[in-house]
Amino acid sequence: MRYLPLTPSDREQMLAKVGVASIEDLFLDVPEIARLDGPIHDLPFAQGELAVERHMQRLSNGSVAAGSVPFFCGAGAYRHAVPASVDHLIQRSEFLTTYTPYQPEMAQGTVQTLFEFQSQVAGLLACDVANASMYDGSTACAEAVVMAARVTKRTKVVFSGGLHPHYRRAARTLAKHSGLEIAGLPIAINDEAAVLAAVDQNTACVVVQCPNVFGTLTDFTELAKAVQAKGALLIAVFTEAVAFGLITPPGEMGADIVAGEGQSIGNSLNFGGPYVGLFATKDKYVRQMPGRLAGETVDADGTRGFVLTLSTREQHIRRDKATSNICTNSGLCALAFTIHMTLLGDKGLKHLAQLNHEAACEAADAVSSIQGVELLSDSFFNEFAVRLPGDAAKAVEAMAAHNVLGGVPYSRLRQEPGFENVLLIAATETTTAEDIASLADTLKKVI
Amino acid sequence: MAMNNVGRPTASVANDAAAPTTFSGARGLLQPTSLIFETGSIDRTGVDLPPVKGVTARLGGLARQTSTGNPGLSEPEAVRHYVRLSQRNYAIDLGMFPLGSCTMKHNARLNEKMARLPGFADVHPLQPVSTVQGALGVMDQLSHWLITLTGMKAVALSPKAGAHGELCGMLAIRAALDAQGQAHRRRVLVPESAHGTNPATAVQCGFIVDEIKAAPDGRVDLSDLKTKLGDDVAGIMLTNPNTCGLFERDIREIADLIHASGGYFYCDGANFNAIAGRVRPGDLGVDAMHINLHKTFSTPHGGGGPGSGPTVLSDALAPFAPVPYVVTRADGTLDLVEHEADSDGEPFGRMVAFHGQMGMYTRALTYMLSHGADGIKQASEDAVLNANYVQACLKEHMSPAFDGVCMHEALFDDSWLEGTGVTTLDFAKAMIDEGYHPMTMYFPLVVHGAMLIEPTESESKASLDAFIASMTGLAKAAKSGDTARFTGAPYHAPVKRLDETRAARKPVLKWAPPVEPAKIAAE
DSSP, X not given: OTTOOOOHHHHHHHHHHHTOXXXXXXGTTSOGGGOOSSSOTTSOBOOOHHHHHHHHHHHHHTBOOGGGSOBOOOTTOOOOOOOHHHHHHHTSHHHHTOOSOSSGGGBHHHHHHHHHHHHHHHHHHTXXXXXXXXXXXXXXXXXXXXXXXXXXXXXXXXXXXXXXXXXXXXXXXXXXXXXXXXXXXXXXXXXXXXHXXXXXXXXXXXXXXXXXXXXXXXXXXXXXXXXXXXXXXXXXXXXXXXXXXXXXXXXXXXXXXXXXXXXXXXXXXXXXXXXXXXXXXXXXXXXXXXXXXXXEEEBTTSOEEEEEOOGGGSHHHHGGGSSOOOOSOOHHHHHHHXXXXXXXXXXXXXXXXXXXXXXXXXXXXXXXXXXXXXEOOSSOSSEEEEEOSSXXXXXXHHHHHTTOBOOEEHHHHOOOTTOTTEEXXXXXXXXXXXXXXXXXXXXXXXX | OOOOOTTOOOSOOOOOSOOOOOSSSOBTTBOOOOOHHHHOBTTOOSOOOOXXXXXXXXXXXXXXXXXXXXXXXXXXXXXXXXXHHHTTBOOTTTXXXXXXXXXXXXXXXXXXXXXXXXXXXTOOTTSOGGGBHHHHHHXXXXXXXXXXXXXXXXEEOOOOSHHHHXXXXXXXXXXXXXXXTOTTOOEEEEETTSOTHHHHHHHHTTOEEEEEOBOTTSSBOHHHHHHHOOTTEEEEEEESSOTTSOOOTTHHHHHHHHHHTTOEEEXXXXXXXXXXXXXXXXXXXXXXXXXXXXXXXXXXXXXXXXXXXXXXXXXXXXXXOOBOEEEEOXXXXXXXXXXXXXXXXXXXXXXXSTTSOHHHHHHHHHHHHHHHHHHHHHHHHHHHHHHXXXXXXXXXXXXXXSSSOOSSOEEEESGGGTTTTXXXXXXXHHHHHTXXXXXXXXXXXXXXXXXXXXXXXXXXXXXXXXXXXXXXXXXXXXXXXXXXXHHTOOSSSSSOOBOHHHHHHSOOOSOOOOOOHHHHHHO
């Protein structure tokens, strides 16, 4: 077995040193009824690299890779061009095969990159402080909701109808068991007024999204003020981090907590994970935050260094009184994010965001010029919603048969009467003019 | 051709002088580092993009007017920055990483290669299912392995990490209790040796935590457990093998007791790597258990994630598994159940957007196929043997916390350091100078000054012998009064001991431009 260094004679010598006759003697605490007499049945035995690679390659061939066809799926996961150096660097042994920097003196590489990551995220979102990452955008959103309840000591949560339905479900799962009351507003492309109307004296937070799941951009500045005047917090969610190269960031709109998905910078689609949740807030709430935080300090010689800090919020210290149960986060995905962001810089990010917006504008024009297709988003970043004359899921299946991955039907996210015909279409810098022409041609054919 | 070495000294000269401070700030191979905010600039970029076209924006008046403040670096600068930083990290690939409870075993590079195949890495989670049969195949096969290895009924793949898997299991228990009209059962029993995530998770599910004492042998105190049972108990959260590195030998009785009282048995599977392929948790009476793919099945720890925490469920809890999950249709194709309304069961909800950690599924499946049922069993046995060997060799110099054999990790307390002036923390920092990542320290809480050593099966006997020799040397040094070796450690790391108190007292959590001297003078 290529991964196991012990030889049979090593094992014999070591058993002798331990003072037992056989390996079985080390498992005597296992109840007799649960002791197996050999390897577990119904599973294959060890295989060499070649055989394993063949098996996995065969499986991989069973999927249609996004890069092999005209591709327009978004709805929370976006296909971007990631520089080759990003994947090379994150595979360096010293990053890949290390762990949470519990011993900072031998993990300065990790802690400093987390500090830089936090700084970049805070700048991107225009917030005071960001943590060292969450699992993904949806779990970041869920944690933001329970944090808002802690901060305000209130128990009602208002979800905008423009929030990504998976985020809404994930947040609901966590919130309802924390004793919170959920006020989910009807699905809507823009429901700012309804959100404010739903806020009462017991409301801990409202959860809004920009760009929202239909791509629509909304200025929450006035809403944030109004919500805060009623003693509640505004949580701003996003699923496409590249957007903030071009659109007003949630911190500038006065959001109290910002939670969203960082996948689109540095990370592949990966069929939904692993991704990297971004989480930021105002300075005054930092001690109520979930997740790891890297901070600056000095060593015994006065040299600058970095450590994990404010850990009295966390489960390994506070146990049942912790702000969250989170332990492992998305270290390597956060590293990919921060490397890609460093390569882009402010200038590159703005340029990239502009390319995305232009591709989406062109796709929107091409699609909405088709007879019977109605553009639902009057403003958007790189994703927009259209209403087709018929069922959107069927249209997407039919387009897939023509080798075009033409977007995400809203019904895939949530089965909502009246939204069966809604299709979400995303375009990025990877989208070509030919891709857009294929999309328009194919959509015209199938509807 | 002979080299011209005229005048070049060929022998080294003995030099006892202290190392001089260098002008560059480097120390030989160890290069100086700075923050990107100090070396980068706002108008530099390391990515070449095609020109923009100047399309009229449709941003609804929301165009960003401000800078992100994030500097850019050209590619050579960025590569050098991150490579230099990487060299300030310790890693499994450099040496033994005996961080107990974290299972730092070798990360096979085949797993990395397979995870990057386009049929897994370059597929979108919401593509039509007809176009992602390969990715669903990975999820289906991984599920089969996990269910078979654990002897359980079903698995929920979507939890994103171990703690998230705990949440999944406990929410399934809560849903099952609610369905039985047992919603009043709110108390969860948690041993005091448990990982901090256990009590934190129970509280996140709306439960109240009740601690169970440890017996003198490091296991659950059965008599204390019996007194805490009652008709308000939802269940127990028990790690097995436990955090002391011991198998809970009364586990069947514990399971029977909790079931008889109407509660469920959650097993924290963080230490499944000690028994995988040898013992099936389903045979122990477990109702739910998360599996850390990044521990037992060696997906890389990545400096703190991503993890992955699939949660196996018993017959009783399987109907409550969250969406989404994979099913096989009558025609043999795979499909996803993504909406609670489409489920045959009673899902407690959804935990995440999309389907969980696909990138970890492919790595774990590759590990499983490589090892096979025989190799997984052998790996568990070697992990246990390695830990026992370390314990046997160190017990004459250090004080094992408990008598007898251990499972995959060896636990020592600090009683052997008494009177030396050296603490567990000091000892750990001296290990850094020895070129080892320290063991887990001060955990579990039930052992004073705990030192939890988990060698894993990846270490050869020669590697263990070198580690044991180093630890023995340190132990002798501590006892012989060589205190400075410990209290001033680390001496040989890129930085000296870092001031964690200062970091917490005045938190600096992001970079800020230095205040100009003129401004300081004006104030």
